[in-house]
Amino acid sequence: MKNWLMKKPDLARIVAVHMGLGHLRAAFPLRNFSEKEIIVWGSRHYAAPGEKKYWRAIRRVYYFLSRVGSYPLLGKLALKIILSIQRIPPFYPRKDLSSPNLAVKFLKFLISKAGLCRHLSEHLSDNLPVIHTFYATAIALDMISAGVPGGRENYLLVCDADVNRVWVPENPVTSRIKYLVPCTQVKKRLLSYGVRPENIFMTGFPLPTENIGTETGLEILKIDLLARLRRLDPGGKFFAYHSHSVNHLLGVKRIPEVQDSHFTVMFAIGGAGAQTDIVRRILRSLNRSIQAGQVRLLLSCGVQRRVLERTLKYINQENLITHLDRHIYLVFSDDVFNYFEQFNRWLRQTDVLWTKPSELSFYCALGLPILMADPIGPQEELNKRWLMEIHAGLVPPGPPEYCSEWLEDLRENGRLAEAAWDGFLKSRKLGTFKIKRLLEQGQYSEELSPLKQ
Amino acid sequence: MKIAFIIPLIISGFYLVLMTFMTVIHRPRRSRGARKSNHNQDFRYPPVSILKPIRGLEDELEANLESFYRLDYPVYEILFAIDDWQDKAVEIIRRVSEKYPHVRTSILATGHNSAENPKIHKLDFMEKQCYGRLLWVADANVRVEADTLKCLVEEYLKKGARVIFSPIMGTSSRTFASLMENTSLNFFTSGNVITLWKLFSIPIVVGKSMLLDRLALKTLGGFRYFKNYLAEDYLIGKSFQQSGFRVSTNCTWVANISQRASLKSFYRRMARWARLRYQLNRPAYLSEILLNPLILSLSGLALSGAGFWKLLGLVVSGKVFLEYINFLVVDVLDRSRLTNHLLFPFMVVVKDIILFVVYLTPFFSTTVEWRGGRIKVGRNSLICHPARYEKLAYEEA
Numbered sequence: 030m031k032n033w034l035m036k037k038p039d040l041a042r043i044v045a046v047h048m049g050l051g052h053l054r055a056a057f058p059l060r061n062f063s064e065k066e067i068i069v070w071g072s073r074h075y076a077a078p079g080e081k082k083y084w085r086a087i088r089r090v091y092y093f094l095s096r097v098g099s100y101p102l103l104g105k106l107a108l109k110i111i112l113s114i115q116r117i118p119p120f121y122p123r124k125d126l127s128s129p130n131l132a133v134k135f136l137k138f139l140i141s142k143a144g145l146c147r148h149l150s151e152h153l154s155d156n157l158p159v160i161h162t163f164y165a166t167a168i169a170l171d172m173i174s175a176g177v178p179g180g181r182e183n184y185l186l187v188c189d190a191d192v193n194r195v196w197v198p199e200n201p202v203t204s205r206i207k208y209l210v211p212c213t214q215v216k217k218r219l220l221s222y223g224v225r226p227e228n229i230f231m232t233g234f235p236l237p238t239e240n241i242g243t244e245t246g247l248e249i250l251k252i253d254l255l256a257r258l259r260r261l262d263p264g265g266k267f268f269a270y271h272s273h274s275v276n277h278l279l280g281v282k283r284i285p286e287v288q289d290s291h292f293t294v295m296f297a298i299g300g301a302g303a304q305t306d307i308v309r310r311i312l313r314s315l316n317r318s319i320q321a322g323q324v325r326l327l328l329s330c331g332v333q334r335r336v337l338e339r340t341l342k343y344i345n346q347e348n349l350i351t352h353l354d355r356h357i358y359l360v361f362s363d364d365v366f367n368y369f370e371q372f373n374r375w376l377r378q379t380d381v382l383w384t385k386p387s388e389l390s391f392y393c394a395l396g397l398p399i400l401m402a403d404p405i406g407p408q409e410e411l412n413k414r415w416l417m418e419i420h421a422g423l424v425p426p427g428p429p430e431y432c433s434e435w436l437e438d439l440r441e442n443g444r445l446a447e448a449a450w451d452g453f454l455k456s457r458k459l460g461t462f463k464i465k466r467l468l469e470q471g472q473y474s475e476e477l478s479p480l481k482q
Numbered sequence: 483m484k485i486a487f488i489i490p491l492i493i494s495g496f497y498l499v500l501m502t503f504m505t506v507i508h509r510p511r512r513s514r515g516a517r518k519s520n521h522n523q524d525f526r527y528p529p530v531s532i533l534k535p536i537r538g539l540e541d542e543l544e545a546n547l548e549s550f551y552r553l554d555y556p557v558y559e560i561l562f563a564i565d566d567w568q569d570k571a572v573e574i575i576r577r578v579s580e581k582y583p584h585v586r587t588s589i590l591a592t593g594h595n596s597a598e599n600p601k602i603h604k605l606d607f608m609e610k611q612c613y614g615r616l617l618w619v620a621d622a623n624v625r626v627e628a629d630t631l632k633c634l635v636e637e638y639l640k641k642g643a644r645v646i647f648s649p650i651m652g653t654s655s656r657t658f659a660s661l662m663e664n665t666s667l668n669f670f671t672s673g674n675v676i677t678l679w680k681l682f683s684i685p686i687v688v689g690k691s692m693l694l695d696r697l698a699l700k701t702l703g704g705f706r707y708f709k710n711y712l713a714e715d716y717l718i719g720k721s722f723q724q725s726g727f728r729v730s731t732n733c734t735w736v737a738n739i740s741q742r743a744s745l746k747s748f749y750r751r752m753a754r755w756a757r758l759r760y761q762l763n764r765p766a767y768l769s770e771i772l773l774n775p776l777i778l779s780l781s782g783l784a785l786s787g788a789g790f791w792k793l794l795g796l797v798v799s800g801k802v803f804l805e806y807i808n809f810l811v812v813d814v815l816d817r818s819r820l821t822n823h824l825l826f827p828f829m830v831v832v833k834d835i836i837l838f839v840v841y842l843t844p845f846f847s848t849t850v851e852w853r854g855g856r857i858k859v860g861r862n863s864l865i866c867h868p869a870r871y872e873k874l875a876y877e878e879a
Contacts, residue, residue: 073866338724341701345726353701361703363710 127223233457393452421452531614563604689715760844
């Protein structure tokens with residue numbers, strides 16, 4: 030129930046763009062930092078009429094590019110060309126990467142000549158700090174306020190484990206953008222791009238507090254994780270190695286007995302719907318397990334109707350429609366924020382998150398083992414690398430049509446439970462709280478303890 | 483230059499003849515007795531909830547409602563949704579329902595939500611209150627035969643169809659405009675419904691009557707899935723089909739009673755439908771001009787000169803002939819009135835000219851008037867409201 034006595038703090042304005050779900054998902058946990066709703070720049074209700082069309086075109090191109098790889102021959106070729114443009118240069122050998130690339134210059138042209146985000150500063154009438162989840166809006170505001178003394182603070186929240194040079198303005202030394210970064214690699218990368226160290230805050234990716242609990246207690250996270258670990262380790266292999274650390278970090282005296290025989294897999298179809306075809310293969314493989322009630326399948330369809338309808342079509346084709354809302358659940362809403370709410374709720378019951386390594390990679394901090402679908406784009410390749418480095422992500426050992434076999438094996442040998450535990454230990458989970466404290470008190474600290482990161 | 487008009491005219495003529503032929507084949511059947519005997523008695527008919535969103539007094543509302551109370555069907559209930567209890571239809575609903583106490587009747591005052599499709603708003607309310615496994619959505623001006631529901635349900639039982647739609651028979655004309663409206667419904671709307679389905683398996687679901695499987699609807703999240711869109715009927719058909727559910731028709735006609743339409747109301751209704759069709763499928767909409775050969779030949783006359791006079795005469799008489807066949811075969815009630823026969827050729831010409839004006843309206847305006855409100859529509863008939871905060875409803879339905 031809404032507590033009318035409590036008023037939302039007005040700490041910042043949150044600006045996101047609708048370019049897939051990643052930038053919006055990053056903004057969603059921060060929604061309570063502002064009295065106003067999240068500003069989705071370029072959507073129907075935010076942005077000047079001319080700019081709306083522009084953003085819509087960009088969005089369409091984005092969705093096309095996300096799907097182009099699934100088209101045979103020419104699609105694959107087009108994808109390769111696109112990926113080469115988006116390329117993130119190798120980090121080693123370490124070198125100065127501060128000189129702007131073509132993308133930076135093009136973005137500068139769009140902002141200064143084509144008027145991209147021209148009206149954003151007018152829309153933000155007050156002087157509160159702004160948290161951006163997309164580089165273009167942050168860089169545009171930074172350019173507009175360049176040379177003006179004082180002015181508002183611009184925070185740019187990085188949504189991947191490595192970034193292209195385009196996230197940093199042409200002249201990073203004079204830029205006043207402050208970066209909120211999810212992991213060490215991004216910090217190092219930004220330094221190589223010439224961003225000043227005092228403008229980088231390694232807060233971690235903001236995660237939904239409804240899946241965490243309080244900053245000091247992590248109550249919800251701990252309860253969910255313990256139950257998940259039990260379901261993911263029916264043979265007890267994981268607990269044979271890790272029971273002491275689990276007891277210690279989760280604050281339990283005794284590991285409870287397994288109660289649920291089933292386990293729950295969530296497959297997240299990307300915002301562009303590029304992974305819809307995998308759904309058919311998963312359903313075919315898991316058909317018997319679903320009918321027997323051994324596996325619950327959550328299919329996260331996002332906000333696109335054609336994705337939902339195609340998913341339903343596959344369920345129909347596999348004669349599983351009667352299992353809908355019993356052993357198969359669809360996570361869908363027309364409204365993107367409503368969808369995130371549903372998604373976060375279902376995450377609490379999820380044992381394995383099967384997704385391409387997008388911004389959802391950072392959700393491994395909630396103790397979710399990530400099964401990685403094929404990445405799209407260089408940033409997702411690097412997210413995948415990061416997940417593997419911290420052992421929170423697993424590459425599926427076989428094709429999706431045999432997932433019933435290999436999922437059972439991964440569960441039996443405790444690999445999924447290990448990935449869940451490693452994600453919890455090694456990934457930052459308190460991003461939302463740390464960003465809030467930074468805004469409220471200007472304080473920021475980096476911790477080593479897994480419970481304080 | 484001439485050839486540029488003659489080729490479209492040939493295509494147009496071919497399609498219109500085909501459409502008339504298909505309508506004649508699948509015309510409303512007369513012999514109710516013979517139809518009854520066809521019903522397989524072994525079928526176990528599932529309970530049906532009839533959902534009737536109502537606003538104000540429609541032509542012959544009482545008789546229309548009574549036809550639903552006289553259905554030959556084992557178990558069904560009727561739910562009415564009105565805006566508020568001041569609606570004049572309430573009295574008529576009560577009067578009719580009291581005459582047939584064996585049929586469970588519920589009247590719900592749902593209010594009016596201007597932010598969403600008003601019909602979906604009502605249907606969603608009713609869906610929550612009903613018990614039927616099947617939902618039959620029927621407009622207030624729809625009249626049915628006693629065996630209509632059984633015929634529709636047979637399609638569900640035999641073919642596993644999850645949406646069963648119907649061709650619409652516009653009838654009961656008492657004014658010139660209502661004759662135009664009914665003829666347009668019978669020739670253009672129902673002709674296309676039948677032809678596109680029978681030849682190309684393209685379902686054109688018309689919201690005046692559609693039978694839905696409730697479980698299938700639930701997989702999409704219920705009626706609310708369509709709340710942001712004005713052309714809910716078309717999108718229901720499309721979404722169900724794309725979701726792997728069978729959408730079908732066995733050409734069980736339902737009657738649409740339009741007695742006293744005025745020229746203004748005819749124009750408004752047609753313009754609303756035109757705007758929606760334009761937003762739903764633009765290439766298909768643009769090709770609709772082919773269904774108006776009168777305008778094609780008039781354009782030819784204007785651009786190519788006197789050589790087109792003969793062709794124009796031929797086109798007009800051909801079009802009148804085809805529509806007249808349709809009139810004789812489909813519109814059983816209206817063909818008994820001599821005035822309708824006398825007015826018919828003139829009516830067809832006037833109608834086609836008005837329909838050309840209607841055809842142009844979507845290019846200049848995207849606002850439709852419906853159920854007491856003015857609604858701006860976007861792609862796929864998305865309802866565009868200025869909102870205070872972001873609701874990312876997708877236009878790519």
